[in-house]
Amino acid sequence: MPVILVSSDNQDFKVDKEVAERSILIKNMLEDVGESDSPIPLPNVTAAVLTKVIEYCEHHRNDPVQVPEETDDPRKRSNDIEEWDMKFMQVDQEMLFEIILAANYLDIKPLLDVGCKTVANIIKGKTPEEIRKAFNIVNDFTPEEEAQIKKENEWAEDR
Amino acid sequence: MSQRAPSRTSFTESINSPDWPHRNDALRKLVACCDEGDLQVLHRLLGQTSQSGYDLVSALPFEVSHHLLLYLDGMDLIRCQAVCKSWRGIIQNNDALWRAKVRDWDPAECTLLKDAMDYRLLFPRASYQHLPTMHESLNEYPPLAELDSLLNRIESRPGFIGWKEAVVQELVLKQNWKWGRYVHQLTTSLTMDVKPVLLAWPWLILVDNWPRVHKISLDGYRGVRYQEFPQENGRYYQVMEVPRGHGSVSCIAWDSTALTVSRASLLAETNDSEERQLLPLALGSYLRMCDPETGTFETLPTVLHGFALHLCYLRDKIISVSLDGHVVFFPKTPPFLPIRSSSVNTKVLQVVAVDFGSRTFERREGDLMQTWQGAVCLAHEDGVIIKDEQSNMLCQVLLDLGVKLIHIQAIADNTWPYRNELLILYEEPNTRQRLVLCVQMGPGYREEISRRLLAPSFSLGRGGDARDSIAMCRDRIGIVSHRNCSSDLGHYCVLRLLDLKQDMAVSTEYIRTESVEEDEAVSDGSNNDDGIHGYSEDEVDDGGGGGRKLKRGRVHIRGRAIRLDYSTVNKAAYRILALDHARIVLGVGPRTVKILYLV
Numbered sequence: 046m047p048v049i050l051v052s053s054d055n056q057d058f059k060v061d062k063e064v065a066e067r068s069i070l071i072k073n074m075l076e077d078v079g080e081s082d083s084p085i086p087l088p089n090v091t092a093a094v095l096t097k098v099i100e101y102c103e104h105h106r107n108d109p110v111q112v113p114e115e116t117d118d119p120r121k122r123s124n125d126i127e128e129w130d131m132k133f134m135q136v137d138q139e140m141l142f143e144i145i146l147a148a149n150y151l152d153i154k155p156l157l158d159v160g161c162k163t164v165a166n167i168i169k170g171k172t173p174e175e176i177r178k179a180f181n182i183v184n185d186f187t188p189e190e191e192a193q194i195k196k197e198n199e200w201a202e203d204r
Numbered sequence: 205m206s207q208r209a210p211s212r213t214s215f216t217e218s219i220n221s222p223d224w225p226h227r228n229d230a231l232r233k234l235v236a237c238c239d240e241g242d243l244q245v246l247h248r249l250l251g252q253t254s255q256s257g258y259d260l261v262s263a264l265p266f267e268v269s270h271h272l273l274l275y276l277d278g279m280d281l282i283r284c285q286a287v288c289k290s291w292r293g294i295i296q297n298n299d300a301l302w303r304a305k306v307r308d309w310d311p312a313e314c315t316l317l318k319d320a321m322d323y324r325l326l327f328p329r330a331s332y333q334h335l336p337t338m339h340e341s342l343n344e345y346p347p348l349a350e351l352d353s354l355l356n357r358i359e360s361r362p363g364f365i366g367w368k369e370a371v372v373q374e375l376v377l378k379q380n381w382k383w384g385r386y387v388h389q390l391t392t393s394l395t396m397d398v399k400p401v402l403l404a405w406p407w408l409i410l411v412d413n414w415p416r417v418h419k420i421s422l423d424g425y426r427g428v429r430y431q432e433f434p435q436e437n438g439r440y441y442q443v444m445e446v447p448r449g450h451g452s453v454s455c456i457a458w459d460s461t462a463l464t465v466s467r468a469s470l471l472a473e474t475n476d477s478e479e480r481q482l483l484p485l486a487l488g489s490y491l492r493m494c495d496p497e498t499g500t501f502e503t504l505p506t507v508l509h510g511f512a513l514h515l516c517y518l519r520d521k522i523i524s525v526s527l528d529g530h531v532v533f534f535p536k537t538p539p540f541l542p543i544r545s546s547s548v549n550t551k552v553l554q555v556v557a558v559d560f561g562s563r564t565f566e567r568r569e570g571d572l573m574q575t576w577q578g579a580v581c582l583a584h585e586d587g588v589i590i591k592d593e594q595s596n597m598l599c600q601v602l603l604d605l606g607v608k609l610i611h612i613q614a615i616a617d618n619t620w621p622y623r624n625e626l627l628i629l630y631e632e633p634n635t636r637q638r639l640v641l642c643v644q645m646g647p648g649y650r651e652e653i654s655r656r657l658l659a660p661s662f663s664l665g666r667g668g669d670a671r672d673s674i675a676m677c678r679d680r681i682g683i684v685s686h687r688n689c690s691s692d693l694g695h696y697c698v699l700r701l702l703d704l705k706q707d708m709a710v711s712t713e714y715i716r717t718e719s720v721e722e723d724e725a726v727s728d729g730s731n732n733d734d735g736i737h738g739y740s741e742d743e744v745d746d747g748g749g750g751g752r753k754l755k756r757g758r759v760h761i762r763g764r765a766i767r768l769d770y771s772t773v774n775k776a777a778y779r780i781l782a783l784d785h786a787r788i789v790l791g792v793g794p795r796t797v798k799i800l801y802l803v
Contacts, residue, residue, distance in 0.1 A: 053225060091225050123275040142260045143225060149268050157271065164261075165275035173286040180260060185289050194286045200376045201282055 486512030565648030606633030
């Protein structure tokens with residue numbers, strides 16, 4: 046049964062109920078609304094991002110719902126992203142962050158995890174200067190602060 | 205872009221909206237409408253502002269950035285703090301983030317948890333008689349909930365340094381192992397030769413030739429400015445004289461479970477009360493139980509078969525092994541009457557006790573039902589004999605012909621990742637190269653499952669010099685080798701520290717982009733047992749060598765070497781006596797002991 050989602054810039058998206066319910070927010074809304082056919086407004090998500098999110102939900106429509114359980118391995122790993130997800134996340138940084146924000150707002154935990162893992166993988170192993178370059182961040186420390194930080198992290202130097 | 209339906213809200217409304225997607229949208233439309241000239245104006249305006257890039261990570265809502273940061277390990281978080289002010293703010297004061305990092309660590313490896321000695325409180329072993337004898341399946345055991353409550357207890361203790369400092373401390377320790385650095389050293393000289401040495405944090409037990417037992421507290425210095433080694437004061441330094449028997453004390457054992465009982469009941473209090481610990485000493489062929497509290501000794505009725513070589517505690521028993529291979533089990537409570545006695549008919553080089561906590565293992569041998577909760581590994585030159593706590597044989601791990609066993613470590617963890625491994629340091633017959641074999645054991649050490657050689661490119665040096673001394677603690681190895689240099693340096697000693705595991709937290713696996721020259725062939729051993737590359741004679745404490753990354757992404761680790769200088773006055777030789785995950789005990793000559801703190 047199709048559900049209509051409306052993005053912030055007033056574009057309509059028709060999706061299956063099963064796909065839409067990957068988002069816990071939408072799932073709860075649908076439960077509240079009942080059998081009505083009215084479109085669901087999503088004022089915090091633009092059309093471009095919503096397209097991507099729906100693409101993700103379509104692909105993962107048959108995934109089992111994850112129970113937030115303490116598995117045997119408590120560590121947070123970021124090297125176990127599926128291949129399809131990895132390709133899916135090959136977008137520019139802005140879109141990446143927008144997907145993360147949308148996943149957070151729509152409460153789609155697997156998508157949020159994949160997004161965060163992707164960003165974490167960008168950060169991993171980089172020196173602060175490399176991180177700044179990767180995310181286009183300006184170094185706003187004063188030279189004194191910079192020197193102090195360097196001194197603090199002297200032990201971490203690999204040379 | 206121009207095909208988009210016109211938005212209902214005007215540009216100014218969008219740009220002033222608190223929602224980032226809205227603002228973003230408006231800006232995008234603005235840029236789309238710009239022509240060449242407009243873009244130049246924009247460029248100029250952007251150049252004039254202080255930030256030419258926007259910071260995506262700090263623009264995220266707090267719970268999302270927190271979620272993201274949880275995926276980074278400790279080192280990455282430290283580096284992220286140095287990126288910019290907003291990142292620093294998000295990370296630095298986020299206690300929950302740092303606590304999550306500690307929680308991620310293997311409790312058997314983490315200094316903070318180990319040294320807090322509360323780690324053993326995870327598996328309360330108050331009294332063996334009261335333990336349930338039924339099995340406890342691993343799945344029913346909730347390690348994470350216990351770990352959380354342990355972290356809460358650590359947090360509430362007075363003098364807690366904070367989770368961020370705890371993580372930094374662990375990482376500093378890891379770095380120090382990798383690069384062979386220590387932060388502090390302590391030297392103590394005795395008036396007589398020191399023979400048995402036992403390192404059981406926070407105590408260091410030395411027995412000299414008198415014989416006297418010295419019990420030294422090592423953690424009186426934690427958090428306090430390092431001072432000179434103190435005078436004997438009743439609390440931190442105890443000396444007990446052992447009534448003379450024949451010969452000197454050959455070995456001494458320490459009951460690591462005794463700490464659990466007293467600390468459990470005194471958790472919130474200070475460290476004032478001493479643990480009640482009976483130290484068994486082997487003096488000639490007699491065993492004496494020494495009570496440090498009262499300074500009394502009791503000679504046990506057990507007569508050892510000849511000279512006692514090893515003593516160790518295993519759960520509620522004490523095991524003694526004599527020179528001719530007799531193994532005697534007796535209880536650790538009076539009247540100490542021996543339970544079992546058997547002979548392994550070979551010289552035992554090392555005895556290691558393995559405690560499986562509350563798990564019980566069973567095996568049927570014919571009519572006999574064997575049950576055990578602990579095992580003892582008796583290492584001899586050709587392999588390891590493993591017996592259970594009732595002195596029944598469990599299995600044997602035999603090495604190849606001609607191979608000489610040097611040292612073993614037994615690991616049996618009750619928490620994730622549930623390691624059951626026997627690490628054997630041995631010497632190969634022809635090349636005399638020292639290598640480490642990791643033997644995967646079945647649960648309860650009932651059998652050997654597989655074995656693998658650990659990183660054969662490990663340069664642990666070659667055997668042959670009898671002055672070399674080696675000590676192991678779990679995955680860490682310390683080797684002191686002697687060197688004869690033809691230059692002015694003459695004879696000196698080198699301490700090499702090797703960490704087989706090389707990661708305590710989730711490791712950052714990455715490959716640096718700068719090219720690294722291909723390192724020497726994997727099975728070297730001909731010239732480079734030194735691990736000192738580019739050694740310069742100006743440096744005193746640092747050696748060369750170190751981790752290099754091969755292009756393929758494998759990490760080829762060599763131990764960093766610390767050159768040990770000894771004074772020209774007495775050319776005393778160094779030897780390594782004991783080590784644990786953060787401390788190394790070296791003997792300088794026969795009477796002096798030096799303790800190096802790595803954290």
